Amino acid sequence: MNRLLIIMIIAIALFMGCEKAELVDNAKLQELVDADQRDRSSDSDEPFAPKDDERRKLLFEMLAKNEVITPKDKLNAAIILQHTGMIFVDDNMKSKSVENLFLAHQLAKAAYEEGYEKARYFTAVTYDRYCWMAFGFQKYGTQSTYINDEDVWVTIDPETTDEESEVYNVPTLKKLLEHKPMQ
Numbered sequence: 001m002n003r004l005l006i007i008m009i010i011a012i013a014l015f016m017g018c019e020k021a022e023l024v025d026n027a028k029l030q031e032l033v034d035a036d037q038r039d040r041s042s043d044s045d046e047p048f049a050p051k052d053d054e055r056r057k058l059l060f061e062m063l064a065k066n067e068v069i070t071p072k073d074k075l076n077a078a079i080i081l082q083h084t085g086m087i088f089v090d091d092n093m094k095s096k097s098v099e100n101l102f103l104a105h106q107l108a109k110a111a112y113e114e115g116y117e118k119a120r121y122f123t124a125v126t127y128d129r130y131c132w133m134a135f136g137f138q139k140y141g142t143q144s145t146y147i148n149d150e151d152v153w154v155t156i157d158p159e160t161t162d163e164e165s166e167v168y169n170v171p172t173l174k175k176l177l178e179h180k181p182m183q
Contacts, residue, residue, distance in 0.1 A: 024069075025072045025073055026073045028058075028067075029062060029080075032058060033079050035055070036080060048083065052080075052084070056080060059077055059080045059081070071111040071116030072116060074108070074110050074119070075108055075111040075118060078107040078119075078126055079122075081104035082101070082125070084100040098130065098133050101129050101133055104126045108122045109126075123168055124139075124142050125142045129143055138154050138155065140160060140164070140168060141156045141160075141173060152180055152181050153176060153181070153182040153183065155182055155183055156182055
């Protein structure tokens with residue numbers, strides 16, 4: 001419970017903001033995201049988890065110091081938080097910290113609502129990842145998994161309208177299912 005309270009306090013601090021004229025993107029945070037993306041695009045067999053854990057630790061220090069201010073910073077922070085480790089529980093993948101995924105969504109959404117267009121699709125991605133890990137389904141259709149060596153969509157909420165998906169540039173359910181089945 002204390003961890004959730006800390007995350008909520010950090011989230012509130014994020015949205016208290018400064019005047020837009022004073023905002024400068026956090027270069028250290030950008031370096032963390034660049035390293036994160038390099039690690040994921042390399043052919044190395046080195047595990048991500050230790051580096052991801054260290055990046056998240058540094059990110060939380062930045063959040064505590066109110067150094068995640070601009071919309072770009074918020075999207076970058078969301079990218080780091082999306083890479084919170086996973087574990088298997090009874091053959092189901094679960095997040096080690098679903099709170100990190102919720103915070104990632106709040107950050108991506110804030111960046112998008114502040115006009116940062118690059119955060120549009122990622123807002124849906126972060127919400128879907130959070131819903132998948134917390135509830136076992138997704139809203140928009142951005143998350144897939146492998147079942148019996150087949151790439152399938154994590155269960156998508158059938159109540160999601162085409163208009164809701166369009167807001168975040170996510171294809172309609174019909175179009176998604178043309179490419180791969182749902183679990």
